[in-house]
Amino acid sequence: MWPVHTVIKVPSMARLLVVEDDETIGSALESSLSHHGHDVCWARCGRDALRDAEGRPFDLALVDLGLPDLDGIEVCRRLREVRPGCVQVILTARTDEMDVIVGLEAGADDYLTKPVRLAELHARIRAHLRRESGVAGEQAVLVHGLLHIDPASRRVTVDGQELLLRTKEFDLLLRLAREPGVAVRRETLMADVWDAHWFGSTKTLDVHVAALRRKLATAGTDRVPTISTLRGHGYRLEPPG
Missing domain, CATH: 1.10.10.10 (Winged helix-like DNA-binding domain superfamily/Winged helix DNA-binding domain)
Structure with a gap:
């Protein structure tokens, strides 16, 4: 088993980017994530999301694939270029597995299918933030x-x-x-x-x-x-x- 020598704590507040054009879903995500102590920026389209990402760093981005201007996969690809350290989680209602695979290969780290269960969403976010904030294992080359x-x-x-x-x-x-x-x-x-x-x-x-x-x-x-x-x-x- 991989030894772990450091106790890892998840930051109490993370900077999250929500990229979602649906007002009902976006509002619910913003409210729930803010309630859990996160600093949430909600972008209604891909271009707004990229502009927000250029202006400030984010720890994690939730990206809907079905956006009104840019395809979500293209947003993932360009987000990876702008903010390489930002964890990306795809939110998709698409049933074609290839869409998810293409999204992951474009730069996303994970995906969730809609309708999203908030309990699972928060668990995934905690998991990703915990991994990104910790130092695991020995440091020898x-x-x-x-x-x-x-x-x-x-x-x-x-x-x-x-x-x-x-x-x-x-x-x-x-x-x-x-x-x-x-x-x-x-x-x-x-x-x-x-x-x-x-x-x-x-x-x-x-x-x-x-x-x-x-x-x-x-x-x-x-x-x-x-x-x-x-x-x-x-x-x-x-x-x-």
């Missing part, structure tokens, strides 16, 4: 072939060239790299990388593993680890060579 993972600086390099990873991609790679060759259950990865009290779909995990595989493959060398899928169990980091 991990080396697997040409792959170097530095937890202190949160940098990953292959043969000296930096590999750009999103927040959860880095956390997931670090978690697997701490136990190379060990089969890690899906539930363990969700607990360690997302939150011990996580509930809901684990499709997020699969999408992040797929993204990691692609980025490791772009290194163009067999001297980096690969990630194996263990059906019905989880994943395993295979050391190079």
